Amino acid sequence: MAPTREQLREHLANAYKAANAVGISKEDIKPVLRRLYQAFDENWEPIEADNYRVLIDTYFELKEKEDDEQRDQKPRKRRHLTEEEDQASFRTGSSSEFSLGHSRHNGNHRSTRHLDSGDGSVHPERASASAVSCSNHKNNFTKPKNKVSTDDVTVSAGPTSIRRPGPVGAARIQRPKPESNAAPITCEDKKPLRCISDITKSTEKVAISLVDEVGNGSLPKFNYIPHNIIYENAHLNISLSRIADEDCCLDCSGDCLSSALPCACAHETGGEFVYTPEGLLKEEFLSKHMALVREPEKQNYVYCQDCPIERSKNEDMPESCKGHVVRQFIKECWRKCGCDVQCGNRVVQRGISCKLQVFWTSQGKGWGVRTLEVLEKGSFVCEYVGEILTNTELYNRNMKSNGNDRHTYPVTLDADWGSEQILRDEDALCLDGTLHGNVARFINHRCFDGNLVDIPVQVETPDRHYYHLAFFTTRKVNAFEELTWDYQIDFDDEDHPIKAFHCTCGSEYCRSKKRKGKKVVNLG
Numbered sequence: 343m344a345p346t347r348e349q350l351r352e353h354l355a356n357a358y359k360a361a362n363a364v365g366i367s368k369e370d371i372k373p374v375l376r377r378l379y380q381a382f383d384e385n386w387e388p389i390e391a392d393n394y395r396v397l398i399d400t401y402f403e404l405k406e407k408e409d410d411e412q413r414d415q416k417p418r419k420r421r422h423l424t425e426e427e428d429q430a431s432f433r434t435g436s437s438s439e440f441s442l443g444h445s446r447h448n449g450n451h452r453s454t455r456h457l458d459s460g461d462g463s464v465h466p467e468r469a470s471a472s473a474v475s476c477s478n479h480k481n482n483f484t485k486p487k488n489k490v491s492t493d494d495v496t497v498s499a500g501p502t503s504i505r506r507p508g509p510v511g512a513a514r515i516q517r518p519k520p521e522s523n524a525a526p527i528t529c530e531d532k533k534p535l536r537c538i539s540d541i542t543k544s545t546e547k548v549a550i551s552l553v554d555e556v557g558n559g560s561l562p563k564f565n566y567i568p569h570n571i572i573y574e575n576a577h578l579n580i581s582l583s584r585i586a587d588e589d590c591c592l593d594c595s596g597d598c599l600s601s602a603l604p605c606a607c608a609h610e611t612g613g614e615f616v617y618t619p620e621g622l623l624k625e626e627f628l629s630k631h632m633a634l635v636r637e638p639e640k641q642n643y644v645y646c647q648d649c650p651i652e653r654s655k656n657e658d659m660p661e662s663c664k665g666h667v668v669r670q671f672i673k674e675c676w677r678k679c680g681c682d683v684q685c686g687n688r689v690v691q692r693g694i695s696c697k698l699q700v701f702w703t704s705q706g707k708g709w710g711v712r713t714l715e716v717l718e719k720g721s722f723v724c725e726y727v728g729e730i731l732t733n734t735e736l737y738n739r740n741m742k743s744n745g746n747d748r749h750t751y752p753v754t755l756d757a758d759w760g761s762e763q764i765l766r767d768e769d770a771l772c773l774d775g776t777l778h779g780n781v782a783r784f785i786n787h788r789c790f791d792g793n794l795v796d797i798p799v800q801v802e803t804p805d806r807h808y809y810h811l812a813f814f815t816t817r818k819v820n821a822f823e824e825l826t827w828d829y830q831i832d833f834d835d836e837d838h839p840i841k842a843f844h845c846t847c848g849s850e851y852c853r854s855k856k857r858k859g860k861k862v863v864n865l866g
């Protein structure tokens with residue numbers, strides 16, 4: 343929701359105060375603030391984080407460029423905006439530096455920035471975030487081509503890219519110490535800030551930015567996709583005729599959650615819907631699920647007669663099935679149901695709605711995902727999206743990539759494998775987000791107490807060979823906290839084609855920590 347006039351005034355006043363504390367005037371910080379406000383999709387949190395560190399750092403970067411480029415030029419006279427004009431330019435985005443256009447996307451009204459390219463033409467800024475899939479990662483973070491000054495901010499038409507100067511430039515400006523409890527920021531400790539405004543290429547309802555405040559990250563080669571897609575041999579039978587009348591709610595209308603009696607779609611979960619009217623997972627369902635995940639001895643396993651996993655390892659003499667955990671599914675209403683798209687029993691299928699950011703972690707885990715807003719317990723975050731492969735295709739893929747160069751973990755959709763004694767290979771499915779995937783491919787592992795949990799969700803088909811794997815928060819998560827889930831990996835499984843990484847999750851229950859004298863390979 344757009345901030346009110348009062349809120350905006352307060353945000354601005356606080357930002358000016360923080361800038362003033364390090365000797366930057368209101369007039370000088372204003373254009374930088376406006377630029378970041380746009381770059382962060384009108385979200386104040388990243389600007390205000392860490393005592394306005396990003397704002398102050400960006401100011402000094404731009405100041406340095408201005409000094410370099412305008413050393414011999416006469417300074418231009420600044421026009422002083424009134425407070426009214428000042429707030430109006432933030433509320434509407436209209437200013438000499440930026441103009442906002444609006445476009446319809448996925449049924450949602452969202453803003454698309456149009457940045458003045460400096461030559462009088464106007465370019466849509468979101469255009470080239472597909473740079474994520476380029477092989478020359480470093481080149482994805484390009485410097486703004488145009489002249490940048492604190493008085494007349496112009497940026498390039500590419501992805502929002504802010505690059506801080508290297509050590510040579512850094513030596514020239516000595517930044518005053520901030521008058522606050524936060525650690526003083528000096529030019530010596532300044533770090534490169536890189537930013538891509540939307541790695542999703544506008545395919546999600548919300549933009550997902552990528553930032554590297556450390557300056558070490560090189561982007562993985564991958565292509566963002568918002569929905570799963572078949573690689574080659576996977577067999578998926580999605581058709582209305584397969585949905586029996588008792589497996590949907592033909593007679594419902596509006597919102598199933600508000601009807602007096604739960605409809606047929608709640609049968610799977612014992613006749614109760616698992617979502618609250620606010621779209622959160624109900625406490626009872628979540629805690630039952632968590633208890634099983636965290637106490638594996640309480641989990642039930644099923645064993646297939648002819649396990650696809652063992653078959654792919656050795657077709658002639660497969661070993662016996664090691665077991666698959668029996669999991670509780672969520673079932674959402676879908677196309678054959680009479681309710682509408684806003685029905686409360688349709689959460690995962692509506693896609694990502696929270697503000698997420700991919701960032702370079704400082705614990706040696708590579709890229710990670712954090713939330714830019716507070717998430718209540720039981721919030722849906724995203725699903726694991728990737729290529730749909732057969733178990734054999736995945737096995738062959740893993741074998742080809744010599745084991746150590748794999749940086750992401752595929753998931754096996756084996757929640758229902760036990761119900762059929764012999765599963766055909768084309769029905770034994772997995773998801774791999776390594777080459778084609780969504781933001782979930784960046785979520786790091788945390789032993790035992792990750793703040794996300796994965797739950798199987800049935801949407802399009804009652805056939806449980808294929809389902810969605812959705813991540814929900816296990817507790818309230820604060821803005822800027824990293825999102826993590828327990829990959830449930832066995833760090834001692836020497837036979838696994840993907841070698842376990844050296845875990846730096848920091849959890850007191852870390853399973854990797856307990857492995858004394860074991861040889862591990864760090865894939866991060």
Ligand SMILES: C[S@@+](CC[C@H](N)C(=O)[O-])C[C@H]1O[C@@H](n2cnc3c(N)ncnc32)[C@H](O)[C@@H]1O
Binds near residue numbers: 748
């Ligand atoms: C699904 S990817 C997560 C995204 C990854 N960090 C990246 O930069 O693309 C899994 C990989 O991340 C790294 N990773 C994830 N969790 C980790 C942890 N707790 N400790 C160390 N490395 C971790 C490992 O290299 C692992 O193979």
